Amino acid sequence: MPDSSYIAKLCYDKGLRLTEQRRVIAKVLADANDHPDVEELHARSAAVDSRISIATVYRTLRLFEELEVVTKHDFGDQRARYELADSEHHDHIIDLKSGKVIEFENEEIERLQEKIVNDLGYELVDHKLELYVLPRKKK
């Protein structure tokens, strides 16, 4: 999982400038353990440095996405949500009641996915699995 200093190195390697804004946004992302949307990321960043505009947050997120240091999600509400890219792909359970998002991995499902597309002559390059759930009522 990339951290702020990893991002700094990446910027350097790519000839990108390590601005105050990028540093702050990287740290905000590294500190988050939820899946904030852009407005929330802007709020958290602006709390550290009020000069950061939302346009820069959008631009920086797009940049980080291209560098593959963040992953963009769409959980059915309109706006995009972000998290630091994980080396292992993981999927999400969305609790429709509380809005809480739980991460999980399941090797067997991954294996089945590979098999399905391979049998059709394809190569799996990405996948998205989201389970929308509600708390189970006891009887």
Added chain:
Amino acid sequence: MPDSSYIAKLCYDKGLRLTEQRRVIAKVLADANDHPDVEELHARSAAVDSRISIATVYRTLRLFEELEVVTKHDFGDQRARYELADSEHHDHIIDLKSGKVIEFENEEIERLQEKIVNDLGYELVDHKLELYVLPRKKK
């Protein structure tokens, strides 16, 4: 799988008026075997009756979605795509090269999904599984 006459009956049952526009849009949906976006649905509908506005297409799709006769998808491009609701849930393989969408079902994956959320005390109310693929190169 609902067809036009089923939709007519549903409108009747719910006290909704069966307008020319709804009739046309229902037929366009029933005739489609792809996953058209709103603009495309509007184009197909307007070809039948040019009086149909895009606002009505949006309103009708929202209505049909509430009635559970259509399913709305988001395949990673921006706009929403629609298809008639199927009684069996199915998932999608998206060929990133051609944009083609292939439907599939896999009982074993469904079973694993149920198990995952049950073990966490949840009930699965919906899920989304999308496999993004590219044609496999031979070696």
Added chain:
DNA sequence: GTAAGTGCAAATCGTTTGCAATTTC
């Protein structure tokens, strides 16, 4: 005839962009 449904154009929401001003290197 009346309430539901429509078309139109304006509004909204999330996101992107042109440009002049500001930084980082």
Added chain:
DNA sequence: GAAATTGCAAACGATTTGCACTTAC
């Protein structure tokens, strides 16, 4: 000092909505 990056506000694309007009019942 030059090129990259920023902030601002305007532009954008998909979708929604207010309102006067139309239509199904």
